[in-house]
Amino acid sequence: MFLRATTAPLSLLALIAAPALAQEVNVYSYRQPELLAPLTEAFTEATGIKVNVAFLEKGMVERLQAEGSRSPADLMFTVDVARLAALVEAGVTQPVSSEVLEQHVPAQYHDPDGNWWGLTTRARIVYASKDRVDPAEVTTYEDLADPKWKGRICTRSGTHDYTIGLVSAMIAHHGEEYTKTWLEGVKDNLARKPQGNDRAQVKAIWAGECDISLGNTYYMGQMVNDPEQIEWANSVNVLFPTFEDAGTHVNISGVAMSKAAPNRENALKMMEFLVSPEAQEVYAHANYEYPIAPGSEADDLVKGWGDFTADETNLMEIASHRSQALKLVEQVDFDG
Template sequence: MTAFLRTTALAGGIAALAAGSALAEEVNLYSYRQPELLKPLTDAFTEETGIAVNVAFLEDGMVERLTAEGDRSPADLVLTVDISRLASVVDAGVTQPVESTVLTDHVPAAFHDPDNHWWGLTTRARIIYASKDRVEDGEVTTYEDLADPKWEGRICTRSGTHAYNVALVAAYLHHHGEEATKDWLEGVKSNLARKPQGNDRAQVKAIWAGECDIAIGNTYYMGQMLEDPEQTEWANSVDIVFPTFEGAGTHMNISGIAMTKAAPNKENALKFMEFLVSPEAQEIYAEANHEYPIAPGSEPSDLVKGWGEFTPDDVNLMDLAALRPDALRLIQEVDFDG
């Protein structure tokens, strides 16, 4: 526990470590998700099992930290968002495969690593936020539409090199090939109202402020904005549009978990992984984070259901992870953020 306290302090944030130290059993988690977003889950797990969950929040550098710690790492599990980040942890050789009938029964094959190193927990759609006042229904329906000159000076987005946008470009590359993807990126860039900046919520704020008319973002940010009194007005100024790729569906990404190679509390770590894909935990996670649960039979929250139905793209997420380097190269070639 002493070593874990040291590493979590360096990581920049810890949750429930003092309380956890009084319990006989524990599991240690490195997370790219902030502890408060996981607290409903960790509290429910501890109440059910008596096992404390110690969460170390890392803003970045998870792979580098695990590589440096090696076999001495106090981390049992890593939880992150975005398929490229999950793949990078596995590619670094700091995880181990997990065999579990509970996991295979609750996580569809499309949402876990073929070699069982990472397992999906929830999904989110990368959608379009559209001004209620300045965008007509049906005016934008596909990702391809974003390059249409009619949107010149009307689009806002965060950095093109952010993991969420790189994954979207990788999906475009999968469906359309390199030449068409580069043309599309150039078209979208020419339609930007301002230089890429801020996070997804900042783009919705820009729509509310009249700086642009549409923006690219993840679905769950709508839920987060509606919970924040300072941001509710931003959220109410936009509609959610579920665009599709021509001939395919809406781009999806994932949050997922993997067991570290070091895992000093392997048995407890497996219990926590299996708990996270249970119907109870899936609904807690979906409610707390406004995402789509993965386990069969689980339902999203009423708020998320209210955003509408859509057809998810069925591309294998590992295929997108493999295309990430090419997607990033194309983003840089067109100087998307310039």
């Protein structure tokens, strides 16, 4: 079912059966509706175009393929370049060419063929114990394999999209052989078997189970605003490692236009609205992420974590190494 972002629920069946409506746009989203609400409401207020959001927990590609040319979806919202690349590979997107999008989205944050466009970024950083880790100790991702960290690292599963993204980036920078050795070194330094989500790693640092962990930046924003988790957040520093001779690994949230898009003109208007500095700041504030558009600023809380230089490797190049990354994670039995 679509949830109309500005009015009452609307039947999906009715949407499929009805002709395209001139003043609406339909969204499939892996992001929860409350995270999109500030944007959809601002877009409707600015344009008069209603936004209908269908939140999906999984199966977006399969649903779009099953619906084919009858799909009511105009836009797809998701996080992680892997999911965006999967939409492209499945043939359910269409390329979008727009001077506005080109102006506001740096080249490394959109598909070279225009099939998806980044909206915000999140850095893959190190959470480090304030009591047990000197921030100067944390320098590069490569350094995480150094024996000085033996028994001190916590992380989530090696097969999770976030971990695979970092491993893929390591392959892009150093190749498979180096990355396999690096993965073996990181595994040797783990304090416990990979488990839980990014916030669970921070809880483990707070509990003294490990000293550092990998995580996405926005989780700090979520933790400091959660009464049950703020103590975890206050126990760590946010540190920005880099690749040797490069920047900090980032991933994105992004948007793609459906191949079927019954309201293409309205969908393009929404895409262009989303990359405007004003909308970027609204979206970044709601999600504790970094806006992409030049001239836009992050939330004050996010800026308080410090500055960093993002790795400039195109995310589609990183995504192209994901199958190799998964193979290496399995070869070294990272989760074993």
